[in-house]
Amino acid sequence: MGELTIKMPDVGEGIAEAELVEWHVTPGDVVREDAVLAAVMTDKATVEIPSPADGKVLWLGAELNSKVAVGAPLIKLEVAGETHEEKPVETAPPPVPEKTVEPPKAEVAKPQPASVNAPSTTVARGVASLRSEGEKPIASPSVRSRAMEAGIDLRQVPGSGPAGRITHDDLEAFISGVNRPAKQSGLRPNTSENEVKVVGLRRVIAERMSLSKSRIPHITYVEEVDMTALEELREQLNRNRKADHPKLTILPFLMRAMIKAIADYPQFSARYDDDANIVHQYGGVHIGIATQTDTGLMVPVVRHSEALDIWGCASELNRVSEAARTGTARREELSGSTITISSLGALGGIVSTPVINYPEVAIIGINKIAVRPIWDGTDFVPRKIMNLSSSFDHRVIDGWDAAVFIQRIKVLLETPALIFVEE
Structure with missing residues (x-):
């Protein structure tokens, strides 16, 4: 057996540390790969820390509500095989505010090869997509549990959440054999500003109204x-x-x-x-x-x-x-x-x-x-x-x-x- 030290991940946007707000495990717990170990909070969002491997929790490296620097040891696992080097885990970064640009037009991709665990799906780029070769799926424990009960390999399920996170809707669509496009709101922030010069009759009206209210x-x-x-x-x-x-x-x-x-x-x-x-x-x-x-x-x-x-x-x-x-x-x-x-x-x-x-x-x-x-x-x-x-x-x-x-x-x-x- 060996040990695997998990470091505080880089949660993006130049953040040097994050606050530990929740432990999902205690020393002695046996965890499976992708199980949520902890949750940390930045000024942008709360981020879950998944386990990169199956193992047993040996040690927790921080107290609740404490600040943990990026790269600092966070948790140790006992895993099969030889001792592993310390490594950070990959997390779903907080959502990035939308830019005021035209959304990309959806293009229908070629059907993916059928998996032994799931039907083939048609995926629209920019809506929901499969991850690259070797990339682990990101999903909440409840989604993972539901997928396990249904015999679904989450690596085959397109995710529509931040950083490709798999939601319950994504899993439901995959189980039904239809890859439902992520809901795209038509609402967008409007940051435009127009300057309207008050001239002509409009200026005369403004002057007369101001005169009336100021003197009467x-x-x-x-x-x-x-x-x-x-x-x-x-x-x-x-x-x-x-x-x-x-x-x-x-x-x-x-x-x-x-x-x-x-x-x-x-x-x-x-x-x-x-x-x-x-x-x-x-x-x-x-x-x-x-x-x-x-x-x-x-x-x-x-x-x-x-x-x-x-x-x-x-x-x-x-x-x-x-x-x-x-x-x-x-x-x-x-x-x-x-x-x-x-x-x-x-x-x-x-x-x-x-x-x-x-x-x-x-x-x-x-x-x-x-x-x-x-x-x-x-x-x-x-x-x-x-x-x-x-x-x-x-x-x-x-x-x-x-x-x-x-x-x-x-x-x-x-x-x-x-x-x-x-x-």
């Missing part, structure tokens, strides 16, 4: 509005509209409700010159319509909306919005608003916090309509509910006044006949 202390007030009656009226008006009348959306109704509310509370159709400390209140209601275009957010203006009926508001709204989207809006159609509407249409969400169109003092934001169960005093009934999310310049608009203004709009929208009453 915003207060946002949200109220729930029952739009059921208005929606019924809108559908009826659209069914019976004249040929030269545009199709009505919610916005013309909101515009007319705002006009009537502003008649009672003129401080909301205003612009604040904060350098001169002067609030300019306007008799004319010039409503800005926040409009998304291919180049960014623009605010075309429906001027003197107080002089337009519901159909006139709809027509002018359509005209200036289309001019903004097509880039044909005139300068005067993109300036001079005294209060603005913000709407995301069907994407309106539940609540928003619209940014005031500086130097105005108020912006009215509408959210999407949703059918919700509402208690009517005796039962829950389905109603079409929409939130109004509105922001105000808190330097000149008190929270109470903002709430009163929105409540007035709410009453008009929930009782749409009042919108058409001339006072």
Whole structure:
């Protein structure tokens, strides 16, 4: 009989030592070739140390949780034959992070000659492969035990794990006679970075938003509005509209409700010159319509909306919005608003916090309509509910006044006949 001294293996990536975290054997144990003797941990991974030969454990060279230098004696085995030189064992290196390159295309290799212990298989390069001549298979004890029970020679089983390690899936595929390709995730880290210069309209928008938020202390007030009656009226008006009348959306109704509310509370159709400390209140209601275009957010203006009926508001709204989207809006159609509407249409969400169109003092934001169960005093009934999310310049608009203004709009929208009453 002879002795075989197993050294601490080189686990790769320039690591000089590793921490011994687990012994799988004790002195006196009889081990078989490829049985796991110990496990060591680096800052990259935990690596198992297999036995290079059959033998009996004579000596353990390190304490648990101690650091062991690469090449240091780790364990001694009593083996058949003469005394063996000290030798390191080969282990599966820790996984290496994937490089951001195109994966190699799989090429089907020629079938391997049949083994007496296993069926022939077809192997895809880069997916799972057999090891070179004389190379020992790498596998966990449970895989080895299962292979032994099935009478499988692991040297004939392609491994898809790190360093060709054989997994349970590899063994299962081999037993079934089909070499299953290793699962290849389509997910890859994306390390790209794009620099987008903020220029043109986008820069103007950025400057105006920054100016608004830096100079205006915003207060946002949200109220729930029952739009059921208005929606019924809108559908009826659209069914019976004249040929030269545009199709009505919610916005013309909101515009007319705002006009009537502003008649009672003129401080909301205003612009604040904060350098001169002067609030300019306007008799004319010039409503800005926040409009998304291919180049960014623009605010075309429906001027003197107080002089337009519901159909006139709809027509002018359509005209200036289309001019903004097509880039044909005139300068005067993109300036001079005294209060603005913000709407995301069907994407309106539940609540928003619209940014005031500086130097105005108020912006009215509408959210999407949703059918919700509402208690009517005796039962829950389905109603079409929409939130109004509105922001105000808190330097000149008190929270109470903002709430009163929105409540007035709410009453008009929930009782749409009042919108058409001339006072």
